[in-house]
Amino acid sequence: MSTKLRAAIIGSTGYGGVELIRLLLTHPHVEITSVISSSSAGTPIADGYPHLNQIMTDLLDGIDVDQIRQKADVVFIAAPHGVAVELAPKLIDAGLKVIDISGDFRLKSGDVYEKWYKHKPADPAYVAKAVYGLSEVFADEVRGAELISNPGCFPTATLLGLIPLVNSGWAELSSIIIDSKSGVSGAGRGLSLSSHYSEINENFLAYKVNKHQHTPEIEQTLSRVAGEDVTVTFTTHLVPMTRGILSTMYVTLKEKHTEDEILELFRQYYEGRRFVRIRPKGKYPATKEVWGSNYCDIGVSLDERTGRLTVISVIDNVVKGAAGQAVQNLNLMMGWDEGAGLAFSPVYP
Amino acid sequence: MSTKLRAAIIGSTGYGGVELIRLLLTHPHVEITSVISSSSAGTPIADGYPHLNQIMTDLLDGIDVDQIRQKADVVFIAAPHGVAVELAPKLIDAGLKVIDISGDFRLKSGDVYEKWYKHKPADPAYVAKAVYGLSEVFADEVRGAELISNPGCFPTATLLGLIPLVNSGWAELSSIIIDSKSGVSGAGRGLSLSSHYSEINENFLAYKVNKHQHTPEIEQTLSRVAGEDVTVTFTTHLVPMTRGILSTMYVTLKEKHTEDEILELFRQYYEGRRFVRIRPKGKYPATKEVWGSNYCDIGVSLDERTGRLTVISVIDNVVKGAAGQAVQNLNLMMGWDEGAGLAFSPVYP
Amino acid sequence: MSTKLRAAIIGSTGYGGVELIRLLLTHPHVEITSVISSSSAGTPIADGYPHLNQIMTDLLDGIDVDQIRQKADVVFIAAPHGVAVELAPKLIDAGLKVIDISGDFRLKSGDVYEKWYKHKPADPAYVAKAVYGLSEVFADEVRGAELISNPGCFPTATLLGLIPLVNSGWAELSSIIIDSKSGVSGAGRGLSLSSHYSEINENFLAYKVNKHQHTPEIEQTLSRVAGEDVTVTFTTHLVPMTRGILSTMYVTLKEKHTEDEILELFRQYYEGRRFVRIRPKGKYPATKEVWGSNYCDIGVSLDERTGRLTVISVIDNVVKGAAGQAVQNLNLMMGWDEGAGLAFSPVYP
Amino acid sequence: MSTKLRAAIIGSTGYGGVELIRLLLTHPHVEITSVISSSSAGTPIADGYPHLNQIMTDLLDGIDVDQIRQKADVVFIAAPHGVAVELAPKLIDAGLKVIDISGDFRLKSGDVYEKWYKHKPADPAYVAKAVYGLSEVFADEVRGAELISNPGCFPTATLLGLIPLVNSGWAELSSIIIDSKSGVSGAGRGLSLSSHYSEINENFLAYKVNKHQHTPEIEQTLSRVAGEDVTVTFTTHLVPMTRGILSTMYVTLKEKHTEDEILELFRQYYEGRRFVRIRPKGKYPATKEVWGSNYCDIGVSLDERTGRLTVISVIDNVVKGAAGQAVQNLNLMMGWDEGAGLAFSPVYP
Structure with a gap:
C-alpha cells in the first residue's frame, strides 16, 4: 500500500x-x-x-x-x-x-x-x-487552497520581475512596458503554421501585439499588489528555440534610487525563496541558465541618462511557467518542502 | 577593357x-x-x-x-x-x-x-x-558624397522605424524605448564564448544593457531629425539564429492619431523608396520575411488602452544592416538605379 | 510586348x-x-x-x-x-x-x-x-524534351555523387550504401508532427528506413547508367535545419585506385558543368556552402584500411534539389546559357 | 560527518x-x-x-x-x-x-x-x-576496478548497437559501416570556427572522414568481443544541435534472420539493463527521446532486398556518452543500484 x-x-x-x-x-x-x-x-x-x-x-x-x-x-x-x-x-x-x-x-x-x-x-x-498560484508572492493563500489557478508563462516571468517594484511603491505605475520573448513550446503540440519548423527556424517575430490574453492576468495581479488599477503595454515575440521566456521590462521610478538599492529591494523581497535568483550588479540572466528547471532569474539595469529601470527576468516556460510551478504549489498546499521534486540543476548546455 | x-x-x-x-x-x-x-x-x-x-x-x-x-x-x-x-x-x-x-x-x-x-x-x-548613409533618409547627401559612413545594423532597423514619427513631430521625444533583437552573425566571425554554438543555441539573452555603442548613433540621428536633443532607452538581445534584426519600439504620441493615420504617415514618408515596405494594419513583419535581402519591413500597433504606439521593424543585419545598404549607397553616389545589384527577393523559407 | x-x-x-x-x-x-x-x-x-x-x-x-x-x-x-x-x-x-x-x-x-x-x-x-532531368547527366535528352521530370532532392545529391563511379565501371554495384540527411523544408509546408518546431528542433532522427520513395528513382537511374540492375541500401534522416541535403555514400571499388585518380575521374566527368564542384583532396563540403544556390559540391575519401570509398555530396534541396534544377533544365531546353537566372553565389553565413 | x-x-x-x-x-x-x-x-x-x-x-x-x-x-x-x-x-x-x-x-x-x-x-x-567502462557490456570488470576508462561518445552509441550482432556471430565482420552524427557539444567549450554559431547553425557536414580518433576504440572493442580483428568504416558528422548522437550502422548478416529474431537477440542481450531500450519493429529512436538522460535507444531495420541490416542507436553524448555513464560505472564499482542518481526521464520537448 x-x-x-x-x-x-x-x-x-x-x-x-x-x-x-x-x-x-x-x-x-x-x-x-x-x-x-x-x-x-x-x-x-x-x-x-x-x-x-x-x-x-x-x-x-x-x-x-x-x-x-x-x-x-x-x-x-x-x-x-x-x-x-x-x-x-x-x-x-x-x-x-x-x-x-x-x-x-x-x-x-x-x-x-x-x-x-x-x-x-x-x-x-x-x-x-481559486487561488492564483504565483508561488513566491501568494504562498500563504496557496497553502490553504483546494483549487489553484496556476499562472501563465508570460505572467510568471513578468510579475516576478515587477512585483517588488510595485509592492514597494517605487514604480511609476503608468510607465510599465513589457517586452516578452518566448520559445515555441509555449504554443503547445497542436499543429499550426506558426509552429511549423521551416517557418520559425531562423526567424524572429512579434505576435498578438497589444492583444495577448495574458495582458489582463498581468494587470489584475499588478493592480492587486498596487492597490489601484494598473494598465501595461505588453508585446510578445516568438524565439526560434523550444523552451524559455525572457521578459524585458521598462519602468520609470517615482524617486531616484541606485542600482544597489534596487537589487537589495529584490533580494529582500525574495529572501528565503530558493527559486528566484537575483543576479549581481551588471549581470543579466539568459534563458539557458534556467533551462529545464524551476528557477526564475532576474537582473536589473538602471539607465542614469533616462532615469528608467530595465528589469530582465527568465524562466523555463514549461517548468516555472507551467508544470514546475504547479508542483511547487502542490508542495505548498501539502506543507512539504517547497522544492520537493524540483531540487535539480538547470541542464547546461 | x-x-x-x-x-x-x-x-x-x-x-x-x-x-x-x-x-x-x-x-x-x-x-x-x-x-x-x-x-x-x-x-x-x-x-x-x-x-x-x-x-x-x-x-x-x-x-x-x-x-x-x-x-x-x-x-x-x-x-x-x-x-x-x-x-x-x-x-x-x-x-x-x-x-x-x-x-x-x-x-x-x-x-x-x-x-x-x-x-x-x-x-x-x-x-x-563623412555622410551618414541611411539611404532612405539622407539620399540627397549621399548622392554627392566621397566618404560614406554606413549605418550600424541596429540603428538602421531602429531609425527607419522611428524617423517618420520624429520628423512629423508626432512622437513624445522623451518616451522612446527601443528593444532590439539580433541574430548572432552581427557579432562577426571572431571567436567568442557568446558566439559559441552550444552556448547560444536554444538560448536567448540581453547584452550590453544600456551600454551598446549604437546608442549614441541612434540619438545623434534622431536629434538631427528632431532639431533637439533626444535620449533613448536601448536594449539589445541575442537571438539563436544567424541573420536578422527586429526592433520593437515604444513611443508615446503627443496627440491622438488613429492607426490608419500613422500607417499613412509611414507610407508617405517612404513613398518611392522600394526597400522600405509598410505592412497593412494588424500585420507585423518577421525577420525571415526580409532574409537575404535589402528590405526593411515595418508594422505598427496603437494600444488605445495606454495611448502608446508600438513600431516593429525588421532587416537582414548583413544586408540592409551592412553590405546591402553599402551597395545601395554606392548606387546613389553613382546616380544608378537605387536597386542595382539588390533587386532580388528575400530567400524563403 | x-x-x-x-x-x-x-x-x-x-x-x-x-x-x-x-x-x-x-x-x-x-x-x-x-x-x-x-x-x-x-x-x-x-x-x-x-x-x-x-x-x-x-x-x-x-x-x-x-x-x-x-x-x-x-x-x-x-x-x-x-x-x-x-x-x-x-x-x-x-x-x-x-x-x-x-x-x-x-x-x-x-x-x-x-x-x-x-x-x-x-x-x-x-x-x-518524360525526360529525367538530372541536368549534368542527361543534358542531351533534356535539350529536346517537351516534358521534363525533375529529379527528387535525395536522388539529385546522391546520383551526382555516384554516377561517375558507376559510369566508369569502378564501383562494385552490390556494395552501394547511401546515408542521406535532409533539412526539414524537404517535407514541404504541410503541417505534421514531424515538422513541428518543438519536436524537430534539437533533434535528429532516421525516417522511412529502407522505405523511402526515392529508392526506386535512384536505382532506376543507376541501373540505366550501369547497364544492369542495381539495388542500393538507402537511409534518410531529418536534420534540424531548414535547407540542405548531405549524402554520405559508401562504395567498394572493383580495383585499387588512388584518391587522386578518383578525384580526377570526378573532375573529368563534370568538366564544363559549372554547378558541380569537386573539392580538393582531404576536403569535404558542408550544406551551408551551397545554401540558396544551385551548386552540388562533392568530396571523396578513400579508406586504405578497408578499401572502401566514401563520397560526400551536398545540395540545397529547394534549389538544386527542386526549383533550381528545374530552371537549369528550362535553360537547357531553350538553348540558353545553363546558368541563366542561377548565376549567384550561395548565401553565407 | x-x-x-x-x-x-x-x-x-x-x-x-x-x-x-x-x-x-x-x-x-x-x-x-x-x-x-x-x-x-x-x-x-x-x-x-x-x-x-x-x-x-x-x-x-x-x-x-x-x-x-x-x-x-x-x-x-x-x-x-x-x-x-x-x-x-x-x-x-x-x-x-x-x-x-x-x-x-x-x-x-x-x-x-x-x-x-x-x-x-x-x-x-x-x-x-584500466577497465573499459562500457557499462552494459563489461559490468563484471567494472565492479572490481580501481581505474575506469569511460568510453567515448561515438563508441558508446555505436558499440551498444553492434555488440549483440558481433557477440552472437551473426554479423559479417568485414561489412560494418558506421555513419555517426553528433551535436556540437561533443566538441566541448573550447572556441573554434567549427563550433562558431554562424558557421554551424543551419549547416550539416562530415568531418575527420576516415580519420576520427574513436575508430581504434570501436575496433579494439569489437575485436575483443569477436575474438578476431575487426576493421570498420567510420564517418562522423556534425548536426546543428547541442546534444545528441545518432549512429546508423550497416551490417551484412552471415545467415538469414527475420527482423523479429534480430530484435529478440537485442532484447535478450540487454535483458535487465534499464538504460538500453529496444524499439519495437518498424520504430526508430530520435536523439530527442533520450535528451538529458542516460538511455541508449536502439531500433533495427532489415532490408530484404539487399539482405543488409540497418541499426540505429541514439544517446545524449553528454550523459550516456560521458558523465552519465561515468556515474553508472561508479554505481557498479560501489555495488549500488546501477541507476542511482540517473533515474530520471529524458527532457521532452
Missing part, C-alpha cells in the same frame, strides 16, 4: 502534461496513478511520447470523474482553456484538490475572461475559490 | 566583406578588382570560404594604398572599428571614393566616439566630410 | 513553387505570367508569403488549362504527387512545355510508381515522353 | 565536468567535495556557469594530488586528453578510485594511442589496470 499522494494528470499528452510526468516521477511524496487524455484514451502514453518507453507503461485513461475520484487525491489539469471551466467544479465537488494550469480560473471577472479567451467563463463561485 | 566601376573590399574575410562579394558579383555596373585581408593576404579567399570555390578564385591582397589606387575606383571598408580611422583619410586623399561599414565615421563628436568605442577618433576634417 | 518566355507555376504556394518565383523573378529570359494554386485562388500570393510584398502583387489563379494555354509557354508543376499525373498530359496536349517537379513521371514502371507512391500511375505514353 | 562517498571532479569547467556536477548533485550516495579547474582555480564555478548560482557556491580548486587525497574518495577526470596520462597514475597511487572520461586509457596499445591522439601514451602498467 502506497502512502504517497496519488496524482492524476488531465491533458497528459500535451507538453505541460508530459512535463508534469517528468517532474512527478521523481517527486518523493507523489505517485502518478492516472494519466488522462480524452483523445488517446486506451493507448500507452509512450506511443505518442517514445521518450517514456519503459519509464511509464500506463495506458491513457479517458476523462471520468468517478474514476478519477477513486484513483487520485489531486488532479492537475493541463488541458487547453475551456476544459477546466467544466471539469474543475466537478472535481472539487468530488472532494479532490485541483491545480489548473490553463487560463480558466485566472481572471476574477467573467466578462474579462470571455473578452480575451472567447469562451464562456467558469461558475463565479468556483472562480472565487 | 572594363567599363565597370572597379571596387576593392577591405576586410573581405569578415561576414560583411563576404556579403559584399555576394552582392557585387551580380551587380550590373561593378567589378570586384581586389579582395583585401590583412591577416590572410596571399591565399585564395575560397580557402576560408569554400562556398566561393570556382566563383571567386582571387588571392587576397594585403592593405596597400598605392595598389588599391591602381586597382580600384571605390573602396568598401568592412573591417573592425579602428581600421578606417587610419585608412579612410589616406584613401580619400588618394582620390578614391570610400564606403566605411564600421562605426569609425558615424559619430560627429570625437569624444563621444572615444567614450563608446574606446578608441582614438578619426581626424575631424574627415569626420566632417 | 514582351519577348520573354512566359511561365506559369502550378503549386505556387508550396516551398518549391515559391522558390521558383524567387529564381524566375531575376531570370533574364523568363517572365512569370501566372502563379497558380488550387487552394488559394483569387487571393494575393503575398498574403501567405509576406516576403513577396510589393515584389509579386499577382493574385493566385486557379487551375484552368485553357487559361494557362493563353497565358504561358512553359508550365512548372510544383504540386504534391498525383496532381501532374492528370494535369501534365493535358498541358502537353495543349502545346505547352512542362517541367514537373513532383515524382509523377520519374519512374518508368507504373507498377513501381504505384507501389512506392500509393497512387495510380500516369498514362504510359506520357511517361515515355 | 558525511557518510556519502566524496567525489572530486577534475575539469569541472568543461561540459563533461559541469554535467557530472548536475548528476552528482542529486545522487543519493555521493557528495561533491572538490570541483577542480587548473585554469580558473580560486574563482566560484558559478562565475563561468551562472546556471549554478546558489546551487553550487564552491570555489574552484587547483590540481593538487595531496589535497585531492584529503578531500575525496573518487576522482572523475573530465579533462582534455593528455591530462589523465600524467594524473591518473598519481591518483591511483594515492589510493583513490579514478574514472577517466578522456581517451587516455581507452586504447590498450600505446602505439595506437600515439598515432591517433598525437600524444605520449600513459604508463602501460596503468593502462593494463
